[in-house]
Amino acid sequence: MTHAAPWSRPKIDLHCHLDGAARPATLLELSRQAGVPLPADDVAGLRPHVQVGRGCGSLREFLRTFDVFYPVLRVPGALERVGEELIEDAAGDNVVHIEVRLCPALQATDRHPAEHVLGDALAGLAAGGRAHDLSWGAIVCCYRELPAEVNRELVELAIDHTDRGVVGVDLAGPEDLPGAPSTGALRRAHDAGLPITVHAGEAAGPESIREALDVLGACRLGHAVALREDAALARRVAQEGVALECCLTSNLHTGAVASLDEHPFDTLRRAGCRVTLNTDDPAVSAITLGGEYALAARQWGYDEATLDAITRNACDAAFVDDARRAELRRRLDDPVRG
Numbered sequence: 289m290t291h292a293a294p295w296s297r298p299k300i301d302l303h304c305h306l307d308g309a310a311r312p313a314t315l316l317e318l319s320r321q322a323g324v325p326l327p328a329d330d331v332a333g334l335r336p337h338v339q340v341g342r343g344c345g346s347l348r349e350f351l352r353t354f355d356v357f358y359p360v361l362r363v364p365g366a367l368e369r370v371g372e373e374l375i376e377d378a379a380g381d382n383v384v385h386i387e388v389r390l391c392p393a394l395q396a397t398d399r400h401p402a403e404h405v406l407g408d409a410l411a412g413l414a415a416g417g418r419a420h421d422l423s424w425g426a427i428v429c430c431y432r433e434l435p436a437e438v439n440r441e442l443v444e445l446a447i448d449h450t451d452r453g454v455v456g457v458d459l460a461g462p463e464d465l466p467g468a469p470s471t472g473a474l475r476r477a478h479d480a481g482l483p484i485t486v487h488a489g490e491a492a493g494p495e496s497i498r499e500a501l502d503v504l505g506a507c508r509l510g511h512a513v514a515l516r517e518d519a520a521l522a523r524r525v526a527q528e529g530v531a532l533e534c535c536l537t538s539n540l541h542t543g544a545v546a547s548l549d550e551h552p553f554d555t556l557r558r559a560g561c562r563v564t565l566n567t568d569d570p571a572v573s574a575i576t577l578g579g580e581y582a583l584a585a586r587q588w589g590y591d592e593a594t595l596d597a598i599t600r601n602a603c604d605a606a607f608v609d610d611a612r613r614a615e616l617r618r619r620l621d622d623p624v625r626g
Contacts, residue, residue: 379420457473
């Protein structure tokens, strides 16, 4: 079975970066309002600077787009609008639950500290959730390049905002840098009841996945493409029920895989791993989650039952309480409303 159109049944996105979800038109409008220059003054001209396509094949090239628009995201209130529009876009794709991650320290300035950045994002996500009846949670990212004390502050910020929608903590950033310096911050998050997900095995090898599991306390893994290099580690991940936040198009754009033929998604699924499909940076990659499901169906011939099983993996792995999970399961059983 193949799907020419995006998969329209209810879906769950567990790995979506807020900064990678800003609409080009919104970036342009915000830049004009704040007087922050961008390299083009119309959407068509801006797209090549803030989005990537088939020609992109390296993480360095992928991240260059963020350098272009990050000054706009540092404008107070920008992430509130981006968050609300992200929820609107997800609802239009029949996403029924989304977990949106951000590192507030990366958008913070002297005049707009990390606490305010996070507050803006949560306000926008909450407004979008109310308007579109969409379940959401925020994941605060620690960052490998940041000093340990800053990551500890980010975890405290996450803990202080659990009543406003923060549901977990992530470790992101260049995987050639060790995650061990963030161990204390992540342990503090875990002790406070916040589950941990870690970017691992995208730009580094299986050793980064072992570190995520054995040192950093991850219960979910972002990308984990490097499991294709270590069958024993893949078996362990399957046996322990660690959920994998897989991002097909993003992995092509960053060069984590050269082609979908090389992507381990289906091999890991057949080996019993809890694979899920996610967008990563939907605006930068110009994708939707429905499109990612269709991509997987075309590549590996998945039928409806297989695609629904992948969504149920995401439901089981979501950072939600039992009541919310039960409600999400009910929504997944309603293919029309979601």
